[in-house]
Amino acid sequence: MDLQQMRYVIAVAETASFTRAAERCHVVQSALSHQVARLEKELGARLFERSSRRVRTTTAGEAFLPAARQALEAAERARAEVAAATGEIRGKLTVGSIPTVAAVDLPAVLRDYRLRHPRVRISLRAGSSEQLVERVREGRLDAAFLGVQPGFRPQGVHDRELAQGQHVAVLAPDHPLATRHEVDLSLLAEEAFVDFADGSAARAQSDLAFAAAGLRREVAFEVSGVELMARMVRHGLGIALLPAAFAAELHGLRTVPIINGPVRVEHLVWSRFPLSPAASAFLALLDVDPQPLADL
Incomplete structure (x- = not known):
């Protein structure tokens, strides 16, 4: 053999x-x-x-x-x-990310990494936060970028909080609320929403905010990707709630700040398995200690 x-x-x-x-x-x-x-x-x-x-x-x-x-x-x-x-980093690096990552400029990070370590084969995988944590925990990903609700702590992996950010309302340009400087959750609760799947971390951030305010809302359409969500909002099928840093990059849509709106926390997670030289070099580029003191 x-x-x-x-x-x-x-x-x-x-x-x-x-x-x-x-x-x-x-x-x-x-x-x-x-x-x-x-x-x-x-x-x-x-x-x-x-x-x-x-x-x-x-x-x-x-x-x-x-x-x-x-x-x-x-x-x-x-x-x-x-x-x-012998001083050369080579091998394979597999990184996962949610589509709406905003805490880091991931393409720029991967560009810098490739310039420093051209012999490493890089793979980028997209997925939901839940899927990415599982893949890192199983060793199928070296590291991943997540977006989760406050208080969420990934299990079975090392993790580091990167940033917190507010959600904004994402609206079609001709929507009646598109010209407002800010909106309240109670006003948004009257709208139909385009959102991620029920039970997902991406959906939970918005659900928790409405629940905390004692409000109910109608999610008319559940989608798995941000591109489809944006297209449906452009066609007036509903509104969406997305992280402000990411929503600012969407073309042809209006964003409005939300009073007491949802909060998202972005995390970097990486494997508890011994890291390859390629993975260690990636964390070093992000200025991350591969074994935090809390895990020692």
Whole structure:
């Protein structure tokens, strides 16, 4: 068994095709198929069920994949550690972020990081705060930027609060409230809203503010992305509440401050697993101690 065989198996499992797996691995299909067959013979079990229509992972294959991924990650980590010992940062950095991050200029941070460490492969993943915390906790992300309600404390990860900010009302230009200098929650409660999914951290910030004021509101549309939310607001389907620092970047919409409105807290979280040199360098760029005193 060797690392290349593991790469081939993972590629087949992820593409559900020997042809696409060979293209991904830049080898001819016959060579890839031969190596997978050799590995199956060594293991004494079929890793894939093959038919003319599809390729499906067997129970044995599903059991093999997590360990194979860990082995490849360990090998890459070993290469990165050796390079770091000689003064070069290389390997892989995987960062997650909510779409509305405003506490840092993330593109600028990643640009500076790439200039300093050009041998590192950077991946950026978007998601909700809940999803990002889980992925960091599981080791699938090195670090992530969250937006949560006050008092929220991510579990199973290191975290640092970056900033707090107020929400504003986001309105179509012709909305009757668009010309106001500020609005009260009681006035907004009469409007239809476009918001994130019920139960999400992004939604909770607004729900808590209305609940604290003893108000109820109607969320007419639930969406998963800010771009769709902005388009629906432009078409007059409802109004939205978004962090002021982020909403200022939306074109073709009006923003109005809210009296006693929702508050969002942005956090940076990172893995409790031993950090790779690439991840340590990323935290250093953000001036973050990878192991806060509170966690020692």
